[in-house]
Amino acid sequence: MSEKVTMEKPKSAEPTTRKPLPSDKPQWETPKMEDVSEEVMAQPYIRFT
Amino acid sequence: MAHRIDSLGAPLLVTWQLTRDCDLACLHCCTDSAPGKRLRDELDAGEALRVAGEIAAAGVPYVMLAGGEPLVSPHFWAVAESLGAAGVTLKIETNGQKVDTAVAERLARLPIRSVQVSLDGDTEAVYARQRPGGTLERAHAACRALVAAGLPLEITFAPTRFNIHEAGAVIERSRSLGAFRFNTGRLMRIGTAARHWSKVEPDEAAYAAFRSLLAGESSHGDMELLYEPFTLQEAMRSSLGEPPATLLVLPNGWVKVSAALPHICADLRQRNFAQAWDDYRRAWYDATMASAIRSALEDEGRHAQANSWQMMSVTA
Numbered sequence: 001m002s003e004k005v006t007m008e009k010p011k012s013a014e015p016t017t018r019k020p021l022p023s024d025k026p027q028w029e030t031p032k033m034e035d036v037s038e039e040v041m042a043q044p045y046i047r048f049t
Numbered sequence: 050m051a052h053r054i055d056s057l058g059a060p061l062l063v064t065w066q067l068t069r070d071c072d073l074a075c076l077h078c079c080t081d082s083a084p085g086k087r088l089r090d091e092l093d094a095g096e097a098l099r100v101a102g103e104i105a106a107a108g109v110p111y112v113m114l115a116g117g118e119p120l121v122s123p124h125f126w127a128v129a130e131s132l133g134a135a136g137v138t139l140k141i142e143t144n145g146q147k148v149d150t151a152v153a154e155r156l157a158r159l160p161i162r163s164v165q166v167s168l169d170g171d172t173e174a175v176y177a178r179q180r181p182g183g184t185l186e187r188a189h190a191a192c193r194a195l196v197a198a199g200l201p202l203e204i205t206f207a208p209t210r211f212n213i214h215e216a217g218a219v220i221e222r223s224r225s226l227g228a229f230r231f232n233t234g235r236l237m238r239i240g241t242a243a244r245h246w247s248k249v250e251p252d253e254a255a256y257a258a259f260r261s262l263l264a265g266e267s268s269h270g271d272m273e274l275l276y277e278p279f280t281l282q283e284a285m286r287s288s289l290g291e292p293p294a295t296l297l298v299l300p301n302g303w304v305k306v307s308a309a310l311p312h313i314c315a316d317l318r319q320r321n322f323a324q325a326w327d328d329y330r331r332a333w334y335d336a337t338m339a340s341a342i343r344s345a346l347e348d349e350g351r352h353a354q355a356n357s358w359q360m361m362s363v364t365a
Binding site: 028029030031032033035036038040041042043044045046047 | 058059
């Protein structure tokens with residue numbers, strides 16, 4: 001899950017340099033058919049609906 | 050703790066119950082399906098096609114179309130062909146009663162990895178008792194038509210007090226029909242099965258003989274036997290450590306968190322598919338889920354509430 005980012009109002013003037021914020025969107029892994037293992041399909045609800 | 054689902058941009062598999070309607074009234078049904086049991090608020094064709102488009106756009110590699118009986122859904126073909134045209138691999142779960150040569154040949158034009166047919170008996174009497182409204186002859190004819198059309202055939206067998214003594218014959222029949230896999234496990238105490246539990250549940254001696262049969266049958270032949278995890282409880286326990294990267298979509302577009310529990314994490318009428326996947330991942334970090342699973346592990350009878358769906362509040 002993405003981290004919760006809280007923004008605080010600056011107490012003084014805006015600093016000239018900023019710490020980089022974590023990327024808003026993580027790099028998701030694209031699911032592939034090869035990843036659909038026997039284990040995935042072995043869930044009871046899937047194998048015998 | 051990070052889970053596999055946290056790194057995936059979409060589920061590996063979507064199980065989509067297109068309708069609760071069915072042409073049979075099986076005593077062991079886990080979805081409470083039967084003739085005339087279509088939900089009043091099921092997705093219509095336009096909504097289902099929109100969801101199919103979102104599933105494909107999200108990059109889901111594999112979709113299982115189920116029911117009820119998916120072939121009684123008026124938009125089964127539109128959804129299947131839409132997903133297939135978008136390159137999504139399909140699995141179809143059917144009782145086979147509506148599968149003839151023409152249906153099998155139409156299915157064979159889709160990117161199908163498996164068609165799963167239920168064979169809950171090897172004699173007409175046993176099959177008809179467990180699956181009122183159906184005939185074993187039609188189920189066998191469906192299997193032959195699917196194999197003749199070049200489709201991979203998978204068989205599923207739900208053991209009950211009525212049919213467990215025919216398990217060996219069904220395994221042998223599945224081999225002779227050309228199935229590549231035979232699925233079974235302990236009967237799930239959900240839906241219609243839960244309501245008839247005292248009548249349908251096999252006793253422990255029957256289960257012991259059944260497991261012994263499965264162990265012996267696994268060691269020979271080309272057909273794979275899939276029966277582990279044997280119980281729903283085992284699967285639920287492992288899901289606590291690693292939530293499944295699969296999504297279960299109900300006929301009305303609601304998305305379930307766990308098949309054996311009533312919790313709903315998203316409504317595909319309100320949320321698009323990508324948002325629903327995000328809701329699902331978030332749901333597994335909600336203390337409610339861990340508590341509900343632990344509670345269900347303590348008392349199998351609580352699975353009977355699985356179809357009394359309840360919306361969770363997990364939206365960001």
